[in-house]
Amino acid sequence: MKIKCIAGFASITKDPEASASLYQKVLGLPLETMDDYRFMDKFPGANHFGVWPLSMAARSCFGQDEWPERVPEPTATIEFELADVAALEAAVQEMKQNGQEFLHEARTEPWGQTIARFMSPEGVLVGLSYAPWLHE
Template identity: 40%
Template sequence: MTRLPEGIEVLFMAGLGPVTTNAKESERLYKDLLRLPLETIDGYEGYLHSQRIPGIKYFAVWPLNKVALSCFGTEEWPDTLPAPQAWLEIEVADMHSATDILEREGYTLLTRLQEEPWGQTVTRFLSPEGLIMAVTNTPDLRDSPEKE
């Protein structure tokens, strides 16, 4: 009999978006042409984000060099890993349990229970498809209702 892995309690999809290597072209598409209500963050060049798009709590165009910085502390993505094309964050009930389950199931964690300056706790890994995935605890998103 095959043993099923222990499950992770997912609360909601916390956010998603493309990973870009050409921030100007991405800005042209997502902000200028699609007119998504994207904003910038001072000191975080090329990162566009919004919590004001109906149907999603958080959307961001995340430059690959900033993904690498978040995961590895350097702006260079390692040649030994496939470069992600998109990211997906999943808000979970129990960060420690979710992180432990991912490790037990053989996923290589890029970050483990990392505390971000904006209050989010995140464990990042690559999905089999090459997405930069994360299980998260994001207090700001838990407290803000999804914009309909």
Template identity: 45%
Template sequence: MPLITVLFVAGFGPITKIDQESKSLYLDTLQLPIKAMQGNESYMSTEDGELDGVKHFALWPLAQAAESCFGVKEWPAEFSIPQSWIEFEVENIAEASAELLSRGYQLLVNNRLEPWGQSVTRFLSPEGILTGLTVTPWLHSSNKE
């Protein structure tokens, strides 16, 4: 019997350095349902049930992330090395990508169809998280039946 049995990813979020830039991305641009916690206005989070959980958890080697974003196995020195990755499933990847560009985000990958059928746009968040907006058909419950 294992000593630890993990049931699901209970939470994930960036550790922010420049709070306003982070709030601008997650609250204004991505429109996540986050709000300030009562008694701790700088801690912003979702409440239970407001945002579906993680559908995929993976350890992604940096060399593979670099190849996915830049086509090379070394992360380019001009970009901060990400400490984590996160992907947000969106309804319309073209519109979401255009919105990011209009708000000044530098896209590392712009609405690319991957060989496995996922469409992805990737950029670095203000915290240095490798952030993806995706359309992943097999993750939708209506496609599983």
């Protein structure tokens, strides 16, 4: 497996307004809004930063608005970018062979990113990603 970069980082929050206020008003980050998701691409030092509502993370991982009680609630997500979908799928298989459990295997999100997610030991939602726009 060869990680190319951090594809994205987003805080996961139950109170998107308070979190966005910190990042937009206090820190002055020029976040865009899409639905309830606030973000900026091409953030210096990373490719993406966002404030992701927990309900949206639950929909992406589990297809429902509520985070399941059986899985610890994440407070952040980090995504590691791979070269292409084949590399992502190979990385998932490699990690599964080494005992890693995934919340979901590789699938393409409505915005075009292919991603597989798992929880880190410290409770970070981790994604293995292929975002085509990062390779243009």
